[in-house]
Amino acid sequence: MNTAPATVTVRHARPGDYAEIARITVDSYLHAGHFDDPTHPYLGRVRQVADRHDATDIWVAERDGRVVGSVTVVRHGNEYADVALEHELEFRMLVVDPAAQRSGAGAALLDAVVAHARTLEGVSAVSLTTGRDWAAAHALYRKAGFRHVPERDWYVPDTDILLLVFVLDL
Template sequence: MTASSDFQIRPVLPGEHEALGDVSIRSYLEGGLLLGGLDDPYAPNLRDVSLRAASATVLVAVEREGAVGESSGPALLGGVTLAFHGSPMAQLAGPGEAEIRMLAVDPAAQGRGVGSALAKACVAGARADAGTKRVVLCSQQAMTTAHRVYTRLGFERAPDLDWYPLPDVLLWGFRLDL
């Protein structure tokens, strides 16, 4: 699907669901984004990749063939969910919109452009759908690195999409018109 010099972006394989769940948990946990630690109410959503893949597009970043350390297959570096309007995975997406959710990069792979590549692949996937005119997403205020990625891709802050999944957690909305 999408490739860089050392990794590629492609749809998740069923055999990678557990590994992506683990990467997602590790990414959010080490990033301080699971406020309740492993007991955070969002943790089961991050871990259940099979549920995500049943009603949305789940993409992964994996080491390119021949990369160092892939004795048991290519290393999974991160993943993301792209949900179109009507999907049970879409929280914000209305008619004509797609939504980026659960973008996670293994902490050991951060700084390599994996998150940017995953987000770009979602935008490309949304553009490929003729009925999709906008991409939306929400992000914790503390995710400043992610905010820079989204801004570079042309997303704008959309305060009208801000919402509270929990009383003390405000998620910021972003949108990109295609």
């Protein structure tokens, strides 16, 4: 019997993927304990995948023909960019279905973002925002060479939620 893990393919999202991207994003945030309430306003916003895709690039990780993760990729000045400086490519909402976590899908998405950034003229770094206590995400980013840049950390408006900024210089 072949027990080798299935290959993860990263590709651009298509409209037929939107419902699964929304489900995976919400499920992964709830599973990780980032939110307690599935009706939280932010989770409502991330469910609007078609609107987000109109303004950004969204990629999916696919295994055996099934979407198991996604990431949103933006440039400085985009309405979805939180922290990107002019020379940075930013990614947001890198999520993997809780049933497929620790399978390489998150690393495949991250590698694809970094490889893409290296092809862009004028881009010399990749940036992201992550939650203060999101240890698994921090480990993935550090393993890929990202460093925490505390002087760029910021609070979600009107909350006490501190978000950390990580950067990878290319």
